[in-house]
Amino acid sequence: MTAVVELAGVSIVRGDARLLDNIDWSVDEADRWVVIGPNGAGKTTMLQILAAQMHPTTGVVGLLDEVLGAVDVFELRPRIGLTSAALADRLPRSERVADVVVSASYAVLGRWREEYDELDHQRAKELLTELGIGHLSDRTFGTLSEGERKRVQIARALMTDPELMLLDEPAAGLDLTGREHLVRSLSRIATAEGAPAMVLVTHHVEEIPPGFTHALLLKQGRIVSAGPITEALTAQTLSETFDIPLALDHIDGRYTARAL
Ligand SMILES: Nc1ncnc2c1ncn2[C@@H]1O[C@H](COP(=O)(O)OP(=O)(O)OP(=O)(O)O)[C@@H](O)[C@H]1O
Numbered sequence: 001m002t003a004v005v006e007l008a009g010v011s012i013v014r015g016d017a018r019l020l021d022n023i024d025w026s027v028d029e030a031d032r033w034v035v036i037g038p039n040g041a042g043k044t045t046m047l048q049i050l051a052a053q054m055h056p057t058t059g060v061v062g063l064l065d066e067v068l069g070a071v072d073v074f075e076l077r078p079r080i081g082l083t084s085a086a087l088a089d090r091l092p093r094s095e096r097v098a099d100v101v102v103s104a105s106y107a108v109l110g111r112w113r114e115e116y117d118e119l120d121h122q123r124a125k126e127l128l129t130e131l132g133i134g135h136l137s138d139r140t141f142g143t144l145s146e147g148e149r150k151r152v153q154i155a156r157a158l159m160t161d162p163e164l165m166l167l168d169e170p171a172a173g174l175d176l177t178g179r180e181h182l183v184r185s186l187s188r189i190a191t192a193e194g195a196p197a198m199v200l201v202t203h204h205v206e207e208i209p210p211g212f213t214h215a216l217l218l219k220q221g222r223i224v225s226a227g228p229i230t231e232a233l234t235a236q237t238l239s240e241t242f243d244i245p246l247a248l249d250h251i252d253g254r255y256t257a258r259a260l
């Protein structure tokens, strides 16, 4: 068992606000974590630390056997896959979908090299197929729907074979079919052999892909509960996190929540 993330006493302070408050947390390479919490809880802030995009105000961040602050982040970042709405906005809309994915292997946003290895193209095609959008390979990125773009972005993030995969609200804005397709794809990816450690941020327990093993519930920068999903995610912890009495059901590997 190897830890890919190791946070010790991590806080992020901006002005008077403690965005994250004394977080201790570790993610093992075999773990698939879901991070749940209300708006403003600090979820995206946490992912930015895990993506080596932000340094803690206090505390120690271990990432992939390196310590943030003592390592060149430009060497660390290619080992980490990140998908978020902010990153999706930066992808070139006029580019072919297959190229958006394949160009990730050069860690650039946009296609700058004319020659890619045949293997890279094969891998991109496989990933797009895995995510159920193989038929869109030749379309331009800008012509895709929101949900299709999200899946392209996930394929792109997986293209570099990251050791840690971070997903910030991948299902936000999707319709029911889109969400269900995405949840199924993520479930397959999460349970595949050789898959990276994963951390998925969401507001909705309905979006937790089967196969995710751990949950961290975050509220106002603090951990409400964290651990194996069946212990950490309960009606009680979820109610405390969202400040409302909730019932939680777990049926066929999927979760649903509703107010009492
Ligand atoms: N530079 C900053 N200065 C002060 N407050 C900030 C700064 N950046 C973010 N915040 C605040 O930190 C809190 C946590 O933000 P963050 O984006 O991590 O929340 P989140 O859990 O991802 O929320 P959401 O579910 O809405 O995406 C928010 O209240 C936000 O307004």
Ligand SMILES: [Mg+2]
Residues within 6 Å of the ligand: 043, 044, 045, 168
């Ligand atoms: Mg956020």
